Amino acid sequence: MTAWTHARSLAGDWDPPWLSGRGETLRARCGEDFTAVRVPADLARPALTALGPRTGPVLANRTTRTWHFLLPPGSVLPDDWPYGVRVMPEGRPIGIPPLTTTGGRDVHWAVPPGRGVTSPADLHRVLKGRLLPAALSPARTEPQLPSRAPGRVAAQSKPCPLTPAQLTVGRLLLTGASDTQMAEELKLPIGTVRQQLNRIGRRFGAPTAVRKAVALLAGGHIAPPPVLMLAPEFSPDDLAGLHVLAGLAPEDDLPAELRSSDPFLDGLDELRERCGARTDPHLIALAAFWGLLPSLLNPAFGKEQP
Incomplete structure (x- = not known):
């Protein structure tokens, strides 16, 4: 057997x-x-x-x-x-x-x-279909954020302000903190932290941590956390990968050799290590701070909600 x-x-x-x-x-x-x-x-x-x-x-x-x-x-x-x-x-x-x-x-x-066996077809269906990040979904009809327009602002409507709890959790998300680390830092149950993250996700239609980070930055809700480290050298492929990761550009913007999952993920792993990023949301926040994602440079930075 x-x-x-x-x-x-x-x-x-x-x-x-x-x-x-x-x-x-x-x-x-x-x-x-x-x-x-x-x-x-x-x-x-x-x-x-x-x-x-x-x-x-x-x-x-x-x-x-x-x-x-x-x-x-x-x-x-x-x-x-x-x-x-x-x-x-x-x-x-x-x-x-x-x-x-x-x-x-x-x-x-x-x-x-x-408890059973996962069907490859079922797993592929739920990941490739309705669970695919919104910015990459073929069914998406809303206009996407601009990716190659320095100085332009990715404006988002803010029908109601984020709560102080959501802002606090959002700031920790941008520093690369895990759910468990957020809970320890805030002395809250991990379920409460995840509830706040889920509310941020529902607010912006952002199913992943990266999309939440992009929405918080692009809408001017939270400024990227400052760092003392100078930006390392980024190749054109690095920048293309950052834009695709953030959902600011389509997959077709990647070089042909990066349009499969393994090379793309290997490149991101190397880029996170080079930048000292703990997570993908942290990498996006660092890139925004260094001015590498111009569409996330929002004038609302510095006028953040209390």
Whole structure:
């Protein structure tokens, strides 16, 4: 019986080789016992809700804010996953925690083995369809923010001011704080922090953390946090990637060699490291502070709400 067949049984009745029963995290390699699809936390949570009982094993990591959906090995996968989603290459090691590890900051089970198997087609459908970030969705009809117009302002209407709590959480989002770090900083339950983030998202139609950061900056609600570090050198490809990440430009603006998920994400990983950015929203905020995203330079900066 294969490890994946075991995974379809009750959790207490199987002991696959990629599951640690000794209270320690083991290293397993993609392609042998499972196929792993890495999804940003902001997309993974609603995807999990949409999939419901059709979800198989899912790993989550609050520190890196990434989730891994574990699919049957050798699954036939589409090749057009949305940006931010990555099919992990064969041989790539992944930490597999004990079955009892269902919480904490580091890798843990969001959905433990034994509850079913995720269909690659279902996962692709919910990520590529209604859960795709609004600025990249083919169904989007609203005008997008300008991407190559220095000095222009990406104006957004503000029918009502953000609450002080939303502004505080938004400021921490722009510094790269995780949900857990925000909760610790503000001495609030993590559920309350996520509630405020969700309200910001609903206010601006921003389903991901990056889109929330862009909306807060472009609308003049919050200024980018100042940093002492000078901007590193950015290549034209770096700038194109920043604009696509922020939803300020279409994917067609990327060079042809970056129009697949892996090169694009590898480039962002390198860019975050070079800039000292903790997260993608932090990277966008740094780029805005350095003047690399002109459409986010809003005159309202300096006149921020109290």
